[in-house]
Amino acid sequence: MSMTFEHTTLGQRVLFGTGQAAEHLTAELDRLGATRPMVIAGERVQAEAWSATAGITAALWWDEVVMHVPVEVAEKARTAATEASVDVVVSIGGGSTTGLAKAIALTTGIPVVAVPTTYAGSEATNVWGLTEDRTKTTGVDDKVLPVTVVYDAELSKTLPLGMSVTSGLNGMAHCVDSLWAPRTDPINQALALEGARALALSLRGIVADPDDMDAREQALYGCYLAAVSFAGAGSGLHHKICHVLGGTFDLPHAQTHATVLPYVLEFNAPAVPELAGRLATALGGETSAGDPAGAAVTALRELYTAVQAPCRLADYGFTADGIPEAVERIVAAAPASHPVPVTEQNITDLLTAALTGDRATVAA
The missing domain is CATH 1.20.1090.10 (Dehydroquinate synthase-like - alpha domain)
Known part of the structure; x- marks a missing residue:
């Protein structure tokens, strides 16, 4: 049977290694020439975030992460990123954290480096989602695809x-x-x-x-x-x-x-x-x-x-x-x-x- 289809492979770098998050994240920011990272990490993963960012200095640390990414939270984070002259967003956490980073990238074009601590998978897609007036809207835009994903199984150990x-x-x-x-x-x-x-x-x-x-x-x-x-x-x-x-x-x-x-x-x-x-x-x-x-x-x-x-x-x-x-x-x-x-x-x-x-x- 013949096959006819069109397939697009998204361009993304993946760094995979248990216990190597800090090393990989430092090297990746150096590769990108980024010197003013915004680190997004919710309260539950603060310890993991400090471990993963041991080799970098954050220009801005953001811990307000809300499920389903309400528009008002996204706007606050976007404004903060712009005011701090951020040149890369580092998201450390699950899908809500990655989603907020994507919301920032969607309007600012600032690249995202994702460090997942769950199995949500948002880090590998160019799909964004925002919620307003009890309606979740999603869209597709290559600007929101994280340029790099840093996977480290150590960071998932505290996930209940x-x-x-x-x-x-x-x-x-x-x-x-x-x-x-x-x-x-x-x-x-x-x-x-x-x-x-x-x-x-x-x-x-x-x-x-x-x-x-x-x-x-x-x-x-x-x-x-x-x-x-x-x-x-x-x-x-x-x-x-x-x-x-x-x-x-x-x-x-x-x-x-x-x-x-x-x-x-x-x-x-x-x-x-x-x-x-x-x-x-x-x-x-x-x-x-x-x-x-x-x-x-x-x-x-x-x-x-x-x-x-x-x-x-x-x-x-x-x-x-x-x-x-x-x-x-x-x-x-x-x-x-x-x-x-x-x-x-x-x-x-x-x-x-x-x-x-x-x-x-x-x-x-």
């Missing part, structure tokens, strides 16, 4: 175990969504499937032994592949759902992605059996010639059981009262190329299932 799981499953959602997102192609799918394999193994390893540095390295490797595939494939239904739940209802980012993922997979998988079968294999499940969709869903559910992943949006404050507004917003944002036609009824069913943890209500 539950957050390690939900953050890793957020990365898994990038993989699964990339299999059928609007711009997907065979390269994105290959990256996504390898990312899913690495994340499935690494999350089991981290839960079994939080000090397993090999597993933590594999998790960073997997989340990077997940994000690269997502950057190429674009945002599918899963991400549209989670952007609404996060931006409009202020649900926590990683936990929401982790909770919603199995329901979206169960919704989509029957329409893409070949991809579902490959995903089942990547997740370590038993493939089934007769029911590849079921095999993929079962493999993901088995992973969720093994790592004690969340399964109910109700646990994060979402209620049935919010479903009608969420459905309206999701249906309006859903990609036209989605494998299963999106309707108010099937999205209502999906959200109801995700709210209560009841798989029986999911039906395309």
Whole structure:
């Protein structure tokens, strides 16, 4: 069968090494000729930030990091960066931290060097997101793609175990969504499937032994592949759902992605059996010639059981009262190329299932 597609590979430098964050960050700022870095690090990762920046002197240290990047926070940070004559932004933390750095880059053009401490993957995409008036808006702009990513598994050691799981499953959602997102192609799918394999193994390893540095390295490797595939494939239904739940209802980012993922997979998988079968294999499940969709869903559910992943949006404050507004917003944002036609009824069913943890209500 012939293949016809267009694929763009984003230009980015990756420096990977456990215990080498400070060394790599110092060398990278020297390479860039940057002398006035703005360091963004939230309160939870101050110790990691001081360790990673041991070889540099910050012109500005910023610790106001807010989930979903409210516009007003972005504006404050942009103004501060300009007033301090910053020539590079160093983000140390998870997706919210990277998102704020991207918001600064979007309007100022200041380059970003990302030092992730979670498995969010935002550091490897040219996608930005800002929230205003209960609406999260995303866009694509190469200015926001970090010029360099510094990965150091040591920096993830203080991430609480539950957050390690939900953050890793957020990365898994990038993989699964990339299999059928609007711009997907065979390269994105290959990256996504390898990312899913690495994340499935690494999350089991981290839960079994939080000090397993090999597993933590594999998790960073997997989340990077997940994000690269997502950057190429674009945002599918899963991400549209989670952007609404996060931006409009202020649900926590990683936990929401982790909770919603199995329901979206169960919704989509029957329409893409070949991809579902490959995903089942990547997740370590038993493939089934007769029911590849079921095999993929079962493999993901088995992973969720093994790592004690969340399964109910109700646990994060979402209620049935919010479903009608969420459905309206999701249906309006859903990609036209989605494998299963999106309707108010099937999205209502999906959200109801995700709210209560009841798989029986999911039906395309």
